[in-house]
Amino acid sequence: MNLNIDHRYCVIMCGGVGSRFWPMSRTDMPKQFLDFFGTGRSLLQQTYDRVLPVCGADHIILVTNKDYYDIIRRQLPDVKSSNILLEPARRNTAPCVCWAAHHIIALDPEAAIVTLPSDHLILKERAFLEALDEGFRFVESTDSLLTIGIKPTSPHTGYGYIQLGHEVTDWPGIRKVKSFTEKPNREMAEIFLHSGEFYWNSGMFLWKASTILNAFNQYAPEIASLFNAGADNYATPREPEFIEKNFQNANSISIDYAIMEKASNVYVKTADLGWSDLGSWKALYDASPKGQAGNVTQNCKVLATDCRRTIFATEGDKIIVAAGLNDYIIADTGKALLVYPIADEQKIRTVVNEVKDRFGEEYV
């Protein structure tokens, strides 16, 4: 009884820039545009493919930085340019969500929206589609903000955790959210994991356009009033000009901080999706199929002797010959080569800054 199926929209946020996968990811080629698993489809393309049966191409809106317009046209040539919203500045996720909701409600006042990151891995496509369907039905029939919570499989200290509240009557897979906790320390994460009461915050959200815009009015009035001022422009030829002038004045803040942690009508759909945010080389390593001695080869031909638990990544037809490495990242591009212990990967951000300072912007 999906009466509202024609009102379902998807927003794919694909404007992020990350240095954690440097040198594979770079400012001009962030992670979401990379094909880490050699499937022939980048993470963005996989996200698009995954949600296509839910919303249809016309109802998928991409929000990105204007610098990535060309890459997106190349990777997703079927997306109409009117479905690509170009941010003139980097302002985190709250302004992105608010603009997209305005754009969509101008097209369809009854719209419900699933908002997705573009750079995560989801192995269980069917469970994902089921979760989205239940989530849409829930937000279509209530005025709720819904997040997808992932059953944790390890005491990960890099994720946000959602504390589950009571079950919602008639919605067995949906719980009230009791609290959010960002990146706990190890001890806390262990407690969270074993309690069974905490789920990972996947950054995937569902709501009606009207519900999220009301939440902005209530919990993030500055951002709300900035975008409310453009009400006459959304989904018209005047929209780019309005955004060009005003978007940069929005506060840079995440949707979690701006809305989800403050609102009272927040729910979580619990799911087991084979999910990873691929937020680190270790996460990528864990999510990748292992070869001999636990080595992972990303898209490349490798001759490894006496190497263990090492991740090899390069571009094109290049080959790698290595010996005697344990728990290493070997990541190679035309501009830069990284040979780094996986255990020290949190230092890569600092290293990338040093590279920029010493060798120039063109390397990062």
Next chain:
Amino acid sequence: MNLNIDHRYCVIMCGGVGSRFWPMSRTDMPKQFLDFFGTGRSLLQQTYDRVLPVCGADHIILVTNKDYYDIIRRQLPDVKSSNILLEPARRNTAPCVCWAAHHIIALDPEAAIVTLPSDHLILKERAFLEALDEGFRFVESTDSLLTIGIKPTSPHTGYGYIQLGHEVTDWPGIRKVKSFTEKPNREMAEIFLHSGEFYWNSGMFLWKASTILNAFNQYAPEIASLFNAGADNYATPREPEFIEKNFQNANSISIDYAIMEKASNVYVKTADLGWSDLGSWKALYDASPKGQAGNVTQNCKVLATDCRRTIFATEGDKIIVAAGLNDYIIADTGKALLVYPIADEQKIRTVVNEVKDRFGEEYV
């Protein structure tokens, strides 16, 4: 009193192909054409520059494989094409030496020749020029085969050793050769080093053209008769055709085995030239200026944390970021990346063969 200076010639042997510096050196770009030290001149160019004041450009003959003609024209554009002898097949050094001597004696029956490898390092240029001058004077005034012997500085097991005999009257720097020993084991090399009686065989030779051709007649009659048959063709337009037809029939054998270890008129000029054959990554490491923590950076920008005694080599503007490596080779080209312990470098030959078998000829 260098009366014969107009009869002095140099033969630079530059047809070798080596896999020990793979992937920096490749079949289509062997070691002699590489600029390992970032001086702006390849090892071949350095060899040419070094000998130019001794013989003059017209008297420098390059012997190489026909595959390398274009590289040589590019690297040494001043060399006349008539001074480049192109071998149609790989037959080690004896046929090369014999052909070059025939070519030169056809130009100048009184010629004396210094024969040089093109891929060695010589830091003491002045000592080199003095050794060559004394060597030329010696072979010009006697019928001798002279090799340059290098005072050993370590018990190297990869070099050939020359046992010194008696001093030659009136030639204080020149000794009779008692024996040659190829690549001794470690124990033997230690004994050689400490005896003071053994010198490294540098592979640099001096002789008159007539003397070496007589030696071929006596000690390598098959090679001699093959090249003697072309006597009417050398240094004429018919030379390439004769070589094309006959060169491939020559035995593949080194000048050391074919002549030097057999002849009785063999002498050694002892010298201290700051010499290395750069025959291995370790040799290259030893010959290179060291940076922080004993690291060596060949031609590239490196950000190394907690790395020691590691050699970094890449091409172009590429940068390398590395951490936690001790005694490693990081060698990177557009086609291949090598990450290998220096201590295991003798395995690189085998690895290169495996690369060829598994990934194809284009990688080696």
